[in-house]
Amino acid sequence: MLEKHHNFQYRHVGPTLDQQKEMLDFVGASSLTDLMAKALPEAIQYQGGSTLPEPISEDEALARLHEIAAKNRITQSFIGQGYFGTRTPGVIKRNVLENPSWYTAYTPYQPEISQGRLEALINFQTVVTDLTGMKTANASMLDESTAVVEAMMVAKRSADSQSNTFFADNDLYPQTKQLLEHRAEPLGITVRYFDPANLSELDEECFGAVVQYPGGSGRIVDMTNLFAKVHEFGGLAIATADLMALTLLKPPGEMGADVVCGTTQRFGVPMGFGGPHAGYLAVREKLERTMPGRLVGVSVDAEGAPAYRLTLQTREQHIRREKATSNICTAQVLLAVMAGMYAVYHGPQNLKAIASEIHAKTTALATVLKESGFTLQHENYFDTIRVINTDAQKYFSEARKHNLTMFKVDSSTLGISVDESTTWQHLADLAASFGARAPKPSDAKLKLVNLRTSGYLEHPVFNSYHSETAMLRYLKKLADFDYALDRGMIPLGSCTMKLNSVTEMEAVTWPEFANLHPFAPAEDTQGYLELINELTSWLSDITGYEAVSLQPNAGSQGELAGLLAIRGYHRSRGDFGRNVCLIPSSAHGTNAASAVLAGMEVVVVACDDNGNVDVDDLKTKIAETADKLSALMITYPSTHGVYEEAVVEICDLVHAAGGQVYIDGANTNAVVGFAKFGEFGGDVSHLNLHKTFCIPHGGGGPGVGPVVARTHLAKFLPGHSMAQQELTGYGPVSAAPFGSPSILPISWAYIQMMGSEGLRVATSVAVLSANYVAKKLSDAFPLLYTGKHGLVAHEAIIDIRPLQRDAGIGNDDIAKRLVDYGFHAPTMSFPVAGTLMIEPTESEPKEELDRFIDAMLAIRAEAAKVESGEWPREDNPLVNAPHTANHLVSEWNHPYSREEAVFPTDSQRKSKYWPPVRRIDGAFGDRNLTCTCPPIESFAKG
Incomplete structure (x- = not known):
């Protein structure tokens, strides 16, 4: 064993050994081993050994990760295909991606304590709707290819046509084609490929068609007539579009698109060998209720002030189950926040300037290649050209000598995609690989068709925070609106909100991991493959x-x-x-x-x-x-x-x-x-x-x-034709x-860092903490389910229905009152309506567990005052929670004091989390659907 101060197990597990003993005594177990033996069925208990490595210290883990990362070779990528080099503004990298206030927050199911990330997501949705020309965008998808699949499913649900045929652009990215085919087959959908520039190929009734805009080969087509023909068939018209290109190109929404989807990766999110990135999906009017995923909308709180919340599809899978419109119940929020803030920081003018520079460099490169006798596949393009009828391997290999990597389409075709990170020196080196002269700005020639004439990102939020000082303070303001693990415990059942240590997080932003293209040559990816194979063996x-x-x-x-x-x-x-x-x-x-x-x-x-x-x-x-x-x-x-x-x-x-x-x-x-x-x-x-x-x-x-x-x-596990090692x-x-x-x-x-024994301890303490909390609360709140010996697993469900019946106090009231006590609520009404599911995890210190227990017992005592009639059912601290600072200083005519409202415990006086809004009216938001940035005047009251 390592010396204790080097042993990560003692950093990860919250309760000390002495506290564990105290908790074990309370739940009636002599040791962690005894507890687990009592809790788990004997038939499943594993007694064998482990092939996991011995635990190492945090410093040793980082040193080992540096060794692995060094085996990745980072070249300047010209591969494209939906993944592009980008510059993450330092203020966003440090204050979002590397900031626990943002990365340890949970899904904003409790909107009153999630106003910061909800505003950030409204920004993201507005970026998408403005650039695509659509009515409503959701709060992100998992990636571009899955977003195309989900768009196909929207079309299948919503089209007038009963056809099972779906037309797909033959210039779709190859990974999207593979995914479409694999996902369509079980559903009886036939995917037919066609050339969008040739309307005669759209030759049968279909429920939808999708076009890549610009295409994987770089070509740009006007989709107006094509989309009109899809509509004649009763189908839905879909574009998968590059948002950077849409700062210059006519948006699909102005050409008749019903659904537009894609990725926001190039808005400041590193390639990261493939992810995570925020995909997007936007729809025209009247398709909002068919959208998958999450949607952030604007509503009002108890004082009529504007406030944000998830709308329409909130936890749709739990309500509609097999009738749900999608199985996706998550999003890529952290990456969506980054992409939205990239647009906030740059604003419309700088975004257009970035796109114009990308296009100018692309055309300059094209000019010198054509001068040298090379043939390009298309004359109209944004950032991607294809060199055809050439010795692809020869020039690919020559460019690799300069640390440049192109996309080898086939033996005679090379794809070249320029991005924000491409410099003039990169272009000079690439041109030299072809034997051409160095491009210069004067070589740039406008090659765009379908030029955009409409405005975008005119809301003040995209025109106010362009200095780093202003941006830093905006991000800090939003982070302060929110409750995350950096403030206190998030006791959500089924969600395991445990420690995400800094050492674990550190390598994410290292360039060797962040800047690698997912389709990079295998020899460039040896570090990633080593890490992937080690992690795979451990999970096995x-x-x-x-x-x-x-x-x-x-x-x-x-x-x-x-x-x-x-x-x-x-x-x-x-x-x-x-x-x-x-x-x-x-x-x-x-x-x-x-x-x-x-x-x-x-x-x-x-x-x-x-x-x-x-x-x-x-x-x-x-x-x-x-x-x-x-x-x-x-x-x-x-x-x-x-x-x-x-x-x-x-x-x-x-x-x-x-x-x-x-x-x-x-x-x-x-x-x-x-x-x-x-x-x-x-x-x-x-x-x-x-x-x-x-x-x-x-x-x-x-x-x-x-x-x-x-x-x-x-x-039968997932395969991929472009993987760097053999998959299925x-x-x-x-x-x-x-x-x-x-x-x-x-x-x-x-x-x-944990090793096999550390992982066993983590499991044991998670179960111990859950049973400790459950038993402490069991006299005040009935436990709904227990196993043998009266034990629960790692989470416990308490029943609030008797309290609802006797005092009119529901789980929603307890959830909101916990905010006043400085806590995020447990999981509400899942898997049983009218209950709260609590999962403390192994990472929370006993002091925090006791603070939560004390808060819950105090809330139960408050409910008793409602039961006895001391406080009326319609006016008490629970039904009025959470209480804001604005509420505190306004006229007060409640039967409880201001002090009881906002300082229910002494600890609140020194360190108080103040929710920015009062309880939000969900029904109002669903009736009055607004899913983009509201006018700044609407916040005058707040």
């Missing part, structure tokens, strides 16, 4: 599965990948009729939505009074489905926060019927080191690296959802071969 050891894919860039994508693997396996055996997916009623809402997208039919299995899967009902459903059974999806521990005793029997029943078992790994933090999904019955699972393995939530994303599987499913021959689920690799060093560092 931890889960008991032989095969791992890190490609899914969200938990929902991991679910989908796992179910597609099961589908592929059955079909490979001729079992085309196996299409029923059994899902417990307690399951996470994305399970059902993912099953539908994998071409499966959902059949719900009941849960018993203890929150477990009802085995008798499962047997009935298996018998009823017979040889149609494809899979069972089960979360372990269950979504009800208990270790199901019958899980091994459940897996055996499904296998005996010819089905496969998908174990949802959302709650892996409760089993690491003690049980392995792949060894007690699972065939495939996904993991949430943004939960169990310390990647931060970033205000609602990024995430990584690796899919892990047994050997027989390995060849199966289809992809994300745009980049390895999903979001730039944040994988976080999980790598966590596992490397």
Whole structure:
């Protein structure tokens, strides 16, 4: 063992050894080992060894990461294909990407304490709608290629045509083509490729068509007539468009587009070998309610002041389940914030200047290449040219000698994409590789068609913060509006808001990891491949599965990948009729939505009074489905926060019927080191690296959802034709071969510094903390479910329904009152309406756990005053919470004092979080849908 002060385990785990002993005594366990032995079913407890490396110190981990990073070769990328070099403004890098106030925040389901990131997302949505010429944009997608798939699904749901044909531009990026084909097949959609410049190729009825704008080859087409023809067929017209180009080009919304999607990566977000980046999706009027993902809107608070909140699709999967419009319940918030702030910092004039410079350099390079006798594929382009009828390998190799990398399309074609990071010296070196003279500014010739005439980004927010001082203060103001882990505990059940240590985070912004193109030659990517392969082997050891894919860039994508693997396996055996997916009623809402997208039919299995899967009902459903059974999806521990005793029997029943078992790994933090999904019955699972393995939530994303599987499913895990090492021959689920690799060093560092024993301790203390909080609160708030010995797993559900019945105090009132006590609320009404689900994690110190317990007990005492009639039901601190500073200084006519409102505990006097708005009226925001920056005058009251 390392000396204690070097041992990261003691930095990661909050309660000290003495405090753990005190907590163990309280819950009735003699040790962590005893606690876990009592909590876990004996049948699943893993007793074997581990192949994980011995733990190393933080300094040693960083040194090792430097060694790995040095094996990556960073060249100047001219590859393009949706990924571009960009300059991240230092003020955004330091104060957003590297700032825990932004990266440790949670999804803004509690809008009163999320106004900062919600404003940042409104900015992002406004950037997208302004540049695309559309009515409404969502708060980001996972990447460009998945956004195109989601746009196709919007068209399928909304088109007048009943056709199953979808036309796709033959100039789409190659990764988008692969993804479209893989996702369309289970849904019975036929993808037909066509040339958008030749209208005669759009020759049959379709429900939609998508055009790349500009195309992967650089060409630009006017889509007006094409989109009109799609509309004649009753289909929806879709463009996947480059936002930087749209500062100069006519926006798709002005050419009749119904949906526009793409990526915002080149707005200040590093390439990072493929991610994470914020995709985008925008729609015309009347399609808002068909949009996937999250949408931020403007509403009002209790005083009528404007306030932001998630609108329409908030937690849609939990409400509509298999009828949800998408399985995506997350976003890329941190990256969307960066992209939006890039636009805020530069403003419309500088954005146009950046785009104009990119175009000028591209045309200058084209000029000297044509002078030297080279042939270009297109005469009209923005930032991408293609050199055709040449010896591609010869010139590709020559450019590599200058540390320049082009896109080798085929043996006679080279693609060259210029971006914000391209200098005139880079162009000179590239031209020299072709034997041409150095380009100069006077060689630039305007090559754009479809020039834009409409304005954009005219709102004051995009014209006010162009100095670093102004920008710094704007970012600080918004961060101060929000509650994140840097303020206190976020006790959300099912979400595992644990420490995201600085050491784990540090490598994310290193140039060797940040500046590599996802399609860089394999020899340039050896560091990343080493890190990926090490992390893959560790996840295999931890889960008991032989095969791992890190490609899914969200938990929902991991679910989908796992179910597609099961589908592929059955079909490979001729079992085309196996299409029923059994899902417990307690399951996470994305399970059902993912099953539908994998071409499966959902059949719900009941849960018993203890929150477990009802085995008798499962047997009935298996018998009823017979040889149609494809899979069972089960979360372990269950979504009800208990270790199901019958899980091994459940897996055996499904296998005996010819089905496969998908174990949802959302709650892996409760089993690491003690049980392995792949060894007690699972065939495939996904993991949430943004939960169990310390990647931060970033205000609602990024995430990584690796899919892990047994050997027989390995060849059906996500593949990618452009990967630098051999993957499967199966289809992809994300745009980049390895999903979001730039944040994988976080999980790598966590596992490397903790080691196998440290991970066991983390699991044990997570379970200990949950049971400590549950037992402390159990007299005041009934526990809904417990397992054997009265224990819960890593989270506990408390029942607020009796309080609602007796005092009119609901879980929403408790959630908002917790803000006054300086806390984020637990998870509300999931998986059971009228409850709160609490997950303290292993990282919270005992002092913080006790502070939360004290707050909850104090709130229960306040509710008792309502029950007794001392405070009226319609006017008390709970129903009026949260209380703002403005409320405090206004006229006061409540039956409780100002002091009781805002300083319910003495600790609040010294360190008070002040919510910027009062309780928000959600219904108003849904009725009056506004999803772009509101007029500045509307904030005069606030």
